[in-house]
Amino acid sequence: MFRLTWRNLLARKVRLLMSTLAIVLGIGFLAGVMTFSTGLNATFDNIVEGSTPDAQVRPAGDVQGANAGVGTTSLVTPADVDKLAALPEVAQATGSVDGLGSFLLGKDDKLVGGQGAPTLAFNYAPSENIQGEQVLELVEGGWPEKPGEVTLDASSAERGGYAVGDTVTLIVPSGQPRRTFTLVGTAEFNGGGTAGATLVLLDTKEAQEIFLDGADAFTSVSLTAADGVSRTELADAAKAVVPEGFTAVTGDKVIKEQQDQIGQFLDVISIFLTTFAVIAIVVGAFIIFNTFSILVSQRVRESALLRALGASKRQVTRSVLIEAFLMALVGSTLGLLLGLGLSRGLAGLFRTFGLDIAGEVLTLTPFTIASGYVTGIVVTMVAAFVPARRAAKVPPVAAMRDDLTVQEKGMRRRLVLGTIAMVVGVALVAAGLVGAPGTDAIWIGAGAVIWVVTTAVLAPVVGRPVLLLSRSVFGRIFGTAGRLAGENALRSPRRTGATASALMIGLAVVSAVGVLASSLSATQDKIVDDQFTSDFLVQLPTFQGFPTQYGDQMEEVDGVDLVSRQQGVPVSIEVAGTPDQTFANGVDAAFTEIYTLKMVSGTDQISGDQALLSEGRSDDLKATTGDTIEVQFPGGKTIPLEVAGVFEDTPVTSGLTVPLAVLDEAGVKRSDSSISINVADGADRGAVKQDLEDVVKDLPILSVQDKQEFKELISGQVNQLLYVIYGLLALAVVIAVIGIVNTLSLSVLERTREIGLLRAVGLSRRKLRTMITLESVAIAVLGAVLGMALGLVIGVVLRQSLKDDLTELALPISSLALFLVVAVIFGVLAAVIPAVRASRMKVLQAIATE
Amino acid sequence: MTEQPREGAVAEVAASARDLVKTYGKGEAEVRALDGVSVDLMKGEFTAVMGPSGSGKSTLMHCLAALDTPTSGEAIVDGTSLGRLKDKDLTTLRRERVGFVFQSFNLVPTLSAEENILLPLSLAGRKPDRDWFDQVVDSVGLRDRLGHRPSEMSGGQQQRVACARALVSKPSIVFADEPTGNLDSTSSAEVLGFLRRSVDEFGQTVVMVTHDPVAASYTDRILFLADGLIVDELREPDRDAILEKMSKLQDVAAARKQAG
Numbered sequence A: 001m002f003r004l005t006w007r008n009l010l011a012r013k014v015r016l017l018m019s020t021l022a023i024v025l026g027i028g029f030l031a032g033v034m035t036f037s038t039g040l041n042a043t044f045d046n047i048v049e050g051s052t053p054d055a056q057v058r059p060a061g062d063v064q065g066a067n068a069g070v071g072t073t074s075l076v077t078p079a080d081v082d083k084l085a086a087l088p089e090v091a092q093a094t095g096s097v098d099g100l101g102s103f104l105l106g107k108d109d110k111l112v113g114g115q116g117a118p119t120l121a122f123n124y125a126p127s128e129n130i131q132g133e134q135v136l137e138l139v140e141g142g143w144p145e146k147p148g149e150v151t152l153d154a155s156s157a158e159r160g161g162y163a164v165g166d167t168v169t170l171i172v173p174s175g176q177p178r179r180t181f182t183l184v185g186t187a188e189f190n191g192g193g194t195a196g197a198t199l200v201l202l203d204t205k206e207a208q209e210i211f212l213d214g215a216d217a218f219t220s221v222s223l224t225a226a227d228g229v230s231r232t233e234l235a236d237a238a239k240a241v242v243p244e245g246f247t248a249v250t251g252d253k254v255i256k257e258q259q260d261q262i263g264q265f266l267d268v269i270s271i272f273l274t275t276f277a278v279i280a281i282v283v284g285a286f287i288i289f290n291t292f293s294i295l296v297s298q299r300v301r302e303s304a305l306l307r308a309l310g311a312s313k314r315q316v317t318r319s320v321l322i323e324a325f326l327m328a329l330v331g332s333t334l335g336l337l338l339g340l341g342l343s344r345g346l347a348g349l350f351r352t353f354g355l356d357i358a359g360e361v362l363t364l365t366p367f368t369i370a371s372g373y374v375t376g377i378v379v380t381m382v383a384a385f386v387p388a389r390r391a392a393k394v395p396p397v398a399a400m401r402d403d404l405t406v407q408e409k410g411m412r413r414r415l416v417l418g419t420i421a422m423v424v425g426v427a428l429v430a431a432g433l434v435g436a437p438g439t440d441a442i443w444i445g446a447g448a449v450i451w452v453v454t455t456a457v458l459a460p461v462v463g464r465p466v467l468l469l470s471r472s473v474f475g476r477i478f479g480t481a482g483r484l485a486g487e488n489a490l491r492s493p494r495r496t497g498a499t500a501s502a503l504m505i506g507l508a509v510v511s512a513v514g515v516l517a518s519s520l521s522a523t524q525d526k527i528v529d530d531q532f533t534s535d536f537l538v539q540l541p542t543f544q545g546f547p548t549q550y551g552d553q554m555e556e557v558d559g560v561d562l563v564s565r566q567q568g569v570p571v572s573i574e575v576a577g578t579p580d581q582t583f584a585n586g587v588d589a590a591f592t593e594i595y596t597l598k599m600v601s602g603t604d605q606i607s608g609d610q611a612l613l614s615e616g617r618s619d620d621l622k623a624t625t626g627d628t629i630e631v632q633f634p635g636g637k638t639i640p641l642e643v644a645g646v647f648e649d650t651p652v653t654s655g656l657t658v659p660l661a662v663l664d665e666a667g668v669k670r671s672d673s674s675i676s677i678n679v680a681d682g683a684d685r686g687a688v689k690q691d692l693e694d695v696v697k698d699l700p701i702l703s704v705q706d707k708q709e710f711k712e713l714i715s716g717q718v719n720q721l722l723y724v725i726y727g728l729l730a731l732a733v734v735i736a737v738i739g740i741v742n743t744l745s746l747s748v749l750e751r752t753r754e755i756g757l758l759r760a761v762g763l764s765r766r767k768l769r770t771m772i773t774l775e776s777v778a779i780a781v782l783g784a785v786l787g788m789a790l791g792l793v794i795g796v797v798l799r800q801s802l803k804d805d806l807t808e809l810a811l812p813i814s815s816l817a818l819f820l821v822v823a824v825i826f827g828v829l830a831a832v833i834p835a836v837r838a839s840r841m842k843v844l845q846a847i848a849t850e
Numbered sequence B: 001m002t003e004q005p006r007e008g009a010v011a012e013v014a015a016s017a018r019d020l021v022k023t024y025g026k027g028e029a030e031v032r033a034l035d036g037v038s039v040d041l042m043k044g045e046f047t048a049v050m051g052p053s054g055s056g057k058s059t060l061m062h063c064l065a066a067l068d069t070p071t072s073g074e075a076i077v078d079g080t081s082l083g084r085l086k087d088k089d090l091t092t093l094r095r096e097r098v099g100f101v102f103q104s105f106n107l108v109p110t111l112s113a114e115e116n117i118l119l120p121l122s123l124a125g126r127k128p129d130r131d132w133f134d135q136v137v138d139s140v141g142l143r144d145r146l147g148h149r150p151s152e153m154s155g156g157q158q159q160r161v162a163c164a165r166a167l168v169s170k171p172s173i174v175f176a177d178e179p180t181g182n183l184d185s186t187s188s189a190e191v192l193g194f195l196r197r198s199v200d201e202f203g204q205t206v207v208m209v210t211h212d213p214v215a216a217s218y219t220d221r222i223l224f225l226a227d228g229l230i231v232d233e234l235r236e237p238d239r240d241a242i243l244e245k246m247s248k249l250q251d252v253a254a255a256r257k258q259a260g
């Protein structure tokens, strides 16, 4: 039996290669995503571990403002550093000046690194990391030794177009913002790479001048333990001598904090990518199922002959399953290799977003290899199981008969079961919509999955109208060739249905996401229209803080009526006993003149130690007007704040809004993260905008946006994400198209004689190609129509369940029309190979084929 | 239809072969399926081609029917030499001037009997001549089967549909390769009777390959092929004469085999 299986595999090389391609791509995607995620984690781990000292002296408290780009005003003096260095537990104490709000401009005057990873500016001083190696290593040149010199990380220097010796432009937060430096060297973290962050290393004096207004002081101190001293002992010893407002923590704690923080972000990326890998594999499973169904039905006579010669049912089943197994083995192996390449490609893609991942961490781990094989084999075997069983059901007598089709069971049972499943799906979705216990999205998601699967199962039935329509349309436009194409798509409804279903799944997700994205855009447009009542907004693309001097100058611009300045800071509030990290928005008095907060209770006027809460925050904290909440700010200071009022949730400010004075009191270094400006009545808006832009002309990344530009910025971000999602779904669609190629190739082979006959009675080569192309288009359109209809419904239902956040419903009609066109194009492309093959057939040989 | 009758020719030529040679394979393994066949097939005549298996009957037919290209020599259909035609023109020629009936698998399974019959016309985008269609359909006796698909018809009915299809475009010549090879004697008689009538009543030209002396006795002229050559010919044949010629041919073939 095994030898027969082997022969079968060899005899059907091409056909199997095509369906193996589905496995290869699916597993390739999975392995690629896994390898990439592992590499991403390794990159961050290496950097975190390679850049953390044995112990660190830093501002006290739970909130580390520096991670969010917020500085504090408390400092460590050189005397404090000397005191630390004098401790017997300390081998070395190095003072650091961590600067915020600086940006590197490339030779083209554009921000290096775009909107991705942050710019880290600090003084260069040699210090050791937890493994006893230097934190930073030189790549080229040297370290900054006097003012006017800078060392950059190698990849930023390259991205900015700089070579050692060039003049580099930096935007700095004090004094003259735009300054030039001489690039004296390039460096990198000992752990390898910088994960896209831009490193700006300055001479200590200059760093102090720029970031600390010239104070001879430091923002933190890195400690190296003396021989035989543990990190805990080191931190404990240091704690005793640190100045007020500071604490000492072990490197292990710093690493854990950073890993937790980054880990969440990395998990999101990894889950996000894995979702698409799963979709691709599900689509691949459809293709495999379909291919085996066709192969089995084409081999009926052979199966029957085997049965007639005494093979048991089980032997026939097994021979098909072994074939599937071997195919899965080959496909998974190739898939793993492809995955390795794909992960490098993904790394390249992320590099353009500013996230640098070193090639050497992108390797296939044993876990990835095992996952790839297990997934590939299980999916293939499961997909091949039903066709294998069907092969075994062929009665021996079929070997003698001429009507060589596997008995297809009536559609009725399918229809009944499918309808029941559909109703169950509707019930689940309805449960989600009316707010059944648990997360609504899970109910709806479960219902949606049932719908997709059921539609796939019912595709032969529900797709019929689409196919009938395409037959008559094709017939009308393309005459007999079109009519025949329509007939061919209709003649084996299961085959057509299963092939179309693969595409249907991809397009259902695409359309559902499209509905959500366009609803999100519409909602945001409406919010901007209704709530962003200021004429201009001044923000960085990263929404980070920028120096206050710009705001000061803008207040002086002619025609400006109101200027409201806001600063977002990370804070910690206790929610039900555990500290919860959140953001507070510090606002000035003009804020409520520009923006109208709809108050639920209390007043929107705050001053002194007061705060406003959004309804959502108020519920979380179980605090309302009149209550007092304890808020811990960066630097460790906790300030009790009286809740002056509660407002309806709005995106114009954070759930916790405080007067800017409170930030000052907490010792947070002032910067602006957003400035809202209203123009005086009668002033020329265009002229005012021009004047405002002049204020920020030396900081080209700080933009003055009117409403329209702000809308475009937001919808641009939504669209960017949408395109990434479409890009990831494209693979599923490509696999589905391969499925069409496969089905068509098999159908063409199966119909060799018929094609020969058609050619003999006068079907020209061109018309034959048209016929096959149209069949392909019919399948693609069927998949697209089913998928888009289903995706629309799912998207609308999901939007409904999210209507608190997505208040507007918008249907991406033009995108859907585009998808349909793309589906037709894919249909045409999928037919190229089968059509060319069919038209190359020799008429006579085709007729003579058995 | 008597424009420009050829000098000396009593009847008009529908198709002819001139020194037709067809070889398969190369060197040692070379097979000469046709070894220089020259023959004229006359308009309005029912011709049979007979001969031992492997003698080149099908090959001759395929070359004349624009389904295959000869190695050398010339095949002429309706005054057109096929040698210089491109695939596109060959396709058109097959569609418009030649009809076919194969031994089996003559019909497109997705189309009804009527659609199959009209296939060459609809492929050409031509409107069927309704009277002619009715005449053909009635003459094959398939009026009540027109809506059926091939899978719903018997082998004999399918062959009659194929014959109707071959005639409906009014081709210059109809080729039939063992059209009754798979049929019982009753169905065979129906098909052959129809082909005969199409010659007698509609003036059609038909060439048919057959092994069956009974089938051959329906024809006006029999060409005997052996080893890729036309070795004999019979006019107005009767069964006994056919059998006699056949057995002679077989003897020669057997003798040659022994000698070689």
Ligand SMILES: Nc1ncnc2c1ncn2[C@@H]1O[C@H](COP(=O)(O)OP(=O)(O)OP(=O)(O)O)[C@@H](O)[C@H]1O
Pocket: B024, B025, B031, B032, B033, B051, B052, B053, B054, B055, B056, B057, B058, B059, B060
């Ligand atoms: N495609 C081919 N390749 C190689 N040889 C071929 C091919 N087709 C036919 N032949 C050879 O050419 C010769 C003539 O074949 P052909 O089919 O014309 O015979 P035939 O008279 O129709 O026989 P039958 O009565 O069995 O149908 C045979 O020897 C055959 O083996």
Ligand SMILES: [Mg+2]
Pocket: B057, B058, B059, B177
């Ligand atoms: Mg033959």
